[in-house]
Amino acid sequence: MEKKDGPHAAKSKVVKEEALWTGKWLKVEQTTYLDPKGQIRTWETVKRTTRTASCGTDGVAIMAILKRTLHHDCLLLVKQFRPPMGCYTIELPAGLVDSGETVQAAALRELQEETGYHAEITGVSPVLCLDPGISNCTELLVSAVINGDDPENRRPQQELEFIEVLLVPVNELLQKLTEMSNKGMVVDARVHIYAMALVQATAKPNLLPLLKA
Numbered sequence: 001m002e003k004k005d006g007p008h009a010a011k012s013k014v015v016k017e018e019a020l021w022t023g024k025w026l027k028v029e030q031t032t033y034l035d036p037k038g039q040i041r042t043w044e045t046v047k048r049t050t051r052t053a054s055c056g057t058d059g060v061a062i063m064a065i066l067k068r069t070l071h072h073d074c075l076l077l078v079k080q081f082r083p084p085m086g087c088y089t090i091e092l093p094a095g096l097v098d099s100g101e102t103v104q105a106a107a108l109r110e111l112q113e114e115t116g117y118h119a120e121i122t123g124v125s126p127v128l129c130l131d132p133g134i135s136n137c138t139e140l141l142v143s144a145v146i147n148g149d150d151p152e153n154r155r156p157q158q159e160l161e162f163i164e165v166l167l168v169p170v171n172e173l174l175q176k177l178t179e180m181s182n183k184g185m186v187v188d189a190r191v192h193i194y195a196m197a198l199v200q201a202t203a204k205p206n207l208l209p210l211l212k213a
């Protein structure tokens with residue numbers, strides 16, 4: 001019987017990793033691997049130098065929903081200049097997990113540093129890949145809620161001057177992201193997909209083009 005991953009899946013594996021260049025934060029390797037047909041091939045791979053064995057991921061991203069009386073729920077996003085992109089991006093608060101730190105602690109620390117808010121964690125994803133065509137970089141997505149009525153969250157003190165905090169009402173997320181894209185910012189794919197999913201989940205079935213007669 002064919003395996004679920006296809007007839008050749010068991011043959012695919014990495015056989016050698018050779019360093020081509022190593023910097024402070026990143027390294028480039030040539031990965032030698034067996035393709036699904038058992039043929040030897042190579043791939044150019046980027047890795048972070050900062051990954052620690054203990055937590056099994058490079059970083060965390062925090063999907064934090066701010067809840068306040070008499071306000072629409074808002075998703076917390078951060079706007080910052082990203083040198084590799086050469087422009088401002090719109091992303092979830094995120095960062096690298098420090099050595100010896102738990103994923104939960106890293107998520108709460110990054111959220112506090114980048115936005116000033118204190119949150120309660122409601123869920124943690126499995127390890128997720130970010131750009132597997134070029135890199136082994138991974139992230140865990142931590143869900144959280146922020147009680148905006150709590151005194152500690154009334155006047156959040158953001159610590160990083162180069163990061164702008166955006167509170168975007170969840171019910172108009174896709175529209176707001178589109179407006180920011182039109183102004184030249186680049187939106188993180190995960191944030192955009194979340195916004196699309198919210199629209200799809202709340203749209204009436206008879207508005208879906210596929211179901212139109």
Ligand SMILES: Nc1nc(=O)[nH]c2c1ncn2[C@H]1C[C@H](O)[C@@H](COP(=O)(O)OP(=O)(O)O)O1
Pocket residue numbers: 025026094095096097
């Ligand atoms: N690829 C990188 N090049 C750098 O020159 N510096 C980098 C890289 N990746 C991370 N960093 C530095 C920049 C920050 O001082 C620290 C921590 O970043 P962190 O906040 O944890 O993560 P991001 O918000 O995703 O940048 O690492």
